[in-house]
Amino acid sequence: MxxxxxxxxxxxxxxxxxxxxxxxxxxxxxxxxxxxxxxxxxxxxxxxxxxxxxxxxxxxxxxxxxxxxxxxxxxxxxxxxxxxxxxxxxxxxxxxxxxxxxxxxxxxxxxxxxxxxxxxxxxxxxxxxxxxxxxxxxxxxxxxxxxxxxxxxxxxxxxxxxxxxxxxxxxxxxxxxxxxxxxxxxxxxxxxxxxxxxxxxxxxxxxxxxxxxxxxxxxxxxxxxxxxxxxxxxxxxxxxxxxxxxxxxxxxxxxxxxxxxxxxxxxVNRPIPADQPITGQAVFTHESGIHCAGILKNPDTYQPFNPETVGRERAQLVIGRHSGSGMIRHVLAKAGVRLEEGKTESLMAAVRMEALKKRSVLSPGELVRIYNTV
Missing domain, CATH: 3.20.20.70 (Aldolase class I)
Structure with a gap:
């Protein structure tokens, strides 16, 4: 080389x-x-x-x-x-x-x-x-x-x-x-x-x-x-x-x-925008169902380089309006909750409604609460 x-x-x-x-x-x-x-x-x-x-x-x-x-x-x-x-x-x-x-x-x-x-x-x-x-x-x-x-x-x-x-x-x-x-x-x-x-x-x-x-x-x-x-x-x-x-x-x-x-x-009191390349807080955050599914299998799927390269923590996967069922199952499993068959569609509909209402991502705790409600 x-x-x-x-x-x-x-x-x-x-x-x-x-x-x-x-x-x-x-x-x-x-x-x-x-x-x-x-x-x-x-x-x-x-x-x-x-x-x-x-x-x-x-x-x-x-x-x-x-x-x-x-x-x-x-x-x-x-x-x-x-x-x-x-x-x-x-x-x-x-x-x-x-x-x-x-x-x-x-x-x-x-x-x-x-x-x-x-x-x-x-x-x-x-x-x-x-x-x-x-x-x-x-x-x-x-x-x-x-x-x-x-x-x-x-x-x-x-x-x-x-x-x-x-x-x-x-x-x-x-x-x-x-x-x-x-x-x-x-x-x-x-x-x-x-x-x-x-x-x-x-x-x-x-x-x-x-x-x-x-x-x-x-x-x-x-x-x-x-x-x-x-x-x-x-x-x-x-x-x-x-x-x-x-x-x-x-x-x-x-x-x-x-x-x-x-x-x-x-x-200088000039905050770094969330989507600023390299250093923005959100540049290693993923919500899209397709992206999260890819990241879970291989982080390189939707990232140009590892966050650790620039002193950042690993990619953050979040729950929001665009999340897929695989990501929702993953977050629930980490919280010790098993998603029951037949409840996926109703849960995803409730998640999207809550994310739209909140206009923000949902925490794992909020996801569990919505699951229990559904």
Missing amino acids: EEKVPVHIIDTTLRDGEQAPGVAFDKREKIALAMMLDQAHVDELEVGIPAMGPAAQDEIKAIAGLNPDCLLTAWCRALKDDIDQSLLCNVTGVHISFPVSDIHLEAMGKTRSWVLNQLSVLIPYALQRFSRVSVGAQDAFRADMAFLEQFVHSANLRGAHRVRIADTVGLARPSQVENMVHVLSKAAGKMALEFHGHNDLGMATANTIAAIEAGAQAVSVTVNGLGERAGNAPLEQVVVAAGTLDSRSTCVDARRLSEICRYVAEA
Whole structure:
């Protein structure tokens, strides 16, 4: 069997995730989250923006003081002062972000020649101060492809370790991502390519997996997909989805994901929806008669992976309006009740009526009570 090549996972919850409107982590929460992500073997944390001032720098230094195994990166604008501010924070490296689309260049009052000139100045400047330097192509999917290739080629020539291809407004589709990674890989040479996806059209995870399959060496994500507007590619979805690929994987311990996701949800007061992929409370719960019958014989029948894979308990089978006779017999048997012949249809009718009235699932105790009543 071909050995899987791991993709470098960069969590940017503490930078891009915190930019979601109304979201703010205090110092204690940032330290706790950084520790949890490091213990889960996330490869790199983008821990903040030093240029925001002394408070942000103090938080970043506190995380660096943990001496984590993962790399720590600070986010910078294309300014020497931002790089200097990062030097105060004891991080491993810096990420320098550049506008590359004409829309963003015009909005920021910059030109393509300015971008290329700043690349030639700032990458060497940062490399003199940090062991890792990455640069970002902001709004890459609305940029001119020829200019984008020139940007990537120039970053490679100047010695950058990685280029981030950012779908800044979440407009990309998987086929576009795949094509861009293939095209830019030639310009990148041995320099790593990273994909950074937003979820405005609901395709951040799909786009990130497309980038991985196309050969991107790194991807950036956030816990619960936290981020501006519709958010970013969720760490938990990307890690589990990458684990289903034939040739790629991650080093992240997926069993720790549920705990990390719950922690962030509570910290920012954004509860995880019941049907949220991977971590939603209901994603391993089954009511349908056909599904429950299949699960009882083999859990793989109607589940893509075992709940234990992501630190969850085994599948939960519940009684409701769509339950079949086999499931009802199973639950009654576990409660020590044998379903008498001839009572199945009347019991199922009563169960469906009660479930509709209650608009919820029924407990084993409620099922036994209905059985006794029937």
